[in-house]
Amino acid sequence: MGAWSLYFLAKAGLYHAGSIGFGWIGNLLFAAALAWPLRWPWARRARRWLAWPVALGLLYHDSFLPGPERLLAGLGGFSAEYLWELAARAVNPWVALALVAGVAAYGLLARWVPFTVVAFLGILSVPAVAELGAGPAAASAVHSAAAPADPQARLQAFYQDESRRKLHLPAGGTPAFDLVVLHVCSLAWDDLDVVGERNHPLFARFDLLFSDFNSAASYSGPAVLRLLYGACGQVRHGQLYRGAPRECQLFPVLEQAGFKTGALLNHDGEFDDFSKLLEYRGGLRGKVQVSRGAPVHMRSFDGSPIYDDLAALSAWWRQRQGQGGQPAALYYNTVSLHDGNRVSGSDTRSSLASYKPRLHKLLNDFDRFIGQLESSGRPVVLVMVPEHGASLRGDKMQFAGMREIPGPRVTLVPAAVKLIGLPGRQGGGPLVVDRPTSYFDLNSLLADLVADSPYGARARPLSARLGSVGTTPFVSENEDVVVVRNAAGGYRMKAGQGAWASYAF
Ligand SMILES: [Zn+2]
Numbered sequence: 001m002g003a004w005s006l007y008f009l010a011k012a013g014l015y016h017a018g019s020i021g022f023g024w025i026g027n028l029l030f031a032a033a034l035a036w037p038l039r040w041p042w043a044r045r046a047r048r049w050l051a052w053p054v055a056l057g058l059l060y061h062d063s064f065l066p067g068p069e070r071l072l073a074g075l076g077g078f079s080a081e082y083l084w085e086l087a088a089r090a091v092n093p094w095v096a097l098a099l100v101a102g103v104a105a106y107g108l109l110a111r112w113v114p115f116t117v118v119a120f121l122g123i124l125s126v127p128a129v130a131e132l133g134a135g136p137a138a139a140s141a142v143h144s145a146a147a148p149a150d151p152q153a154r155l156q157a158f159y160q161d162e163s164r165r166k167l168h169l170p171a172g173g174t175p176a177f178d179l180v181v182l183h184v185c186s187l188a189w190d191d192l193d194v195v196g197e198r199n200h201p202l203f204a205r206f207d208l209l210f211s212d213f214n215s216a217a218s219y220s221g222p223a224v225l226r227l228l229y230g231a232c233g234q235v236r237h238g239q240l241y242r243g244a245p246r247e248c249q250l251f252p253v254l255e256q257a258g259f260k261t262g263a264l265l266n267h268d269g270e271f272d273d274f275s276k277l278l279e280y281r282g283g284l285r286g287k288v289q290v291s292r293g294a295p296v297h298m299r300s301f302d303g304s305p306i307y308d309d310l311a312a313l314s315a316w317w318r319q320r321q322g323q324g325g326q327p328a329a330l331y332y333n334t335v336s337l338h339d340g341n342r343v344s345g346s347d348t349r350s351s352l353a354s355y356k357p358r359l360h361k362l363l364n365d366f367d368r369f370i371g372q373l374e375s376s377g378r379p380v381v382l383v384m385v386p387e388h389g390a391s392l393r394g395d396k397m398q399f400a401g402m403r404e405i406p407g408p409r410v411t412l413v414p415a416a417v418k419l420i421g422l423p424g425r426q427g428g429g430p431l432v433v434d435r436p437t438s439y440f441d442l443n444s445l446l447a448d449l450v451a452d453s454p455y456g457a458r459a460r461p462l463s464a465r466l467g468s469v470g471t472t473p474f475v476s477e478n479e480d481v482v483v484v485r486n487a488a489g490g491y492r493m494k495a496g497q498g499a500w501a502s503y504a505f
Helices: 004-018 024-033 040-060 068-077 080-090 092-108 115-132 140-145 150-162 189-194 202-207 220-228 250-256 271-281 307-322 355-376 439-451 462-468
Strands: 178-185 209-213 261-266 288-289 296-300 305-307 329-332 382-387 413-418 431-433 475-477 481-487 491-495
Touching: 004 024, 004 040, 004 092, 004 115, 004 178, 024 040, 024 115, 150 305, 150 491, 178 220, 178 355, 189 202, 189 413, 189 439, 202 355, 202 413, 209 439, 220 250, 250 261, 250 329, 261 271, 261 355, 271 288, 305 307, 307 329, 329 439, 355 382, 355 413, 382 439, 382 491, 413 439, 431 462, 439 462
Parallel strands: 178 329, 178 382, 209 431, 261 288, 261 329
Antiparallel strands: 209 413, 296 305, 382 413, 475 481, 481 491
């Protein structure tokens, strides 16, 4: 096997450090194929060449990198500059150092140490440790023995419960306010912590803050569908792309309740067919606008323009005020915080380093937009809800900016509501909903506000309406990975057809 033993030892080490998965059967077969004595020189030569693609493929499979489809889409669309930045982030200096040390040790000791045997022991240490109950993969087995229901059964029960939830809005009335939903790409509580902005003054201006709101998705596409299908309970990831019945689609439901619905993007909406998703899946057909009149304040990771948020929102508001009395419900999407954006005039900075100034600009833009709404004197319910986090910090399994595992650092996001046109709460500061919540709970509050206007003379205060806000246990999903939170507050994850494992990040 020669130096290939290093490959298996390094991967077993990364597995035990919690950085990658390790399909031990596949690795064992590959190791056996490499160690098998071959008589003919041509066969040995062929094996030497074939080993490389197999080794890379197996490593890719064992890593938590995004699946091939997403990766290829990225490689095709990302600018060279952004790809370089991603590659630099993927290299962990400590892992690189350990690899160099490993190669040096191999060079020195290969003559005396039977490395092939050591490599097989390394591979077999993975199932052995799991069997002993100490490894990452075994934690779930220990847990499910202790708890009455295993995570799989609890997940089934979750989806069963969720399938029974459906919002009821009064049809055919005239709501007493306009509704603006600010859907923000790449903003999680954890990102705010990383840049020290958890207590940004904007949050104090809201009337209600959800401190444990789960976006349930870590990519924009599914996050949009989850928000727009939020008139019903949470569905499996796979079901999202099969569409949703009309009564589950938030904006058509709002339309029935008397709103004139529309959507506005601060980007061209072409990446990943974002606009088409809104139009053909999200119930906003023919209603999606791009704020092309606003100045371009950044370039996206694929070079496309990103328009200034305040200018875009102000222009929409001016236009809306010129229209008649029918209440408007706007879906607004901003990618100003997305990874890989280039701010004009500061091209030398990495997109991670520019996150904080971009965040300041966005939150200040929202702040000033709220000021404009307030000074217009019209009643507006403003909702801010992020799509998912930026993964600024990354974790043991995914480098900064990667979001393949929809863990709590990526999907716990600051959702907030402001009732514009009402005096702020006595005593200041927002009410905080700290139970686990998601879209349906937020939308239940909206339904309550539509059914019983908060702007009437004897309206119930917001605090009296929190009973209409339910709770949704933490379940987040991507195409291939599910993450759930258990009763003790710990997280478990399942990738593909693999076993449940504890997710320590
Ligand atoms: Zn996004």
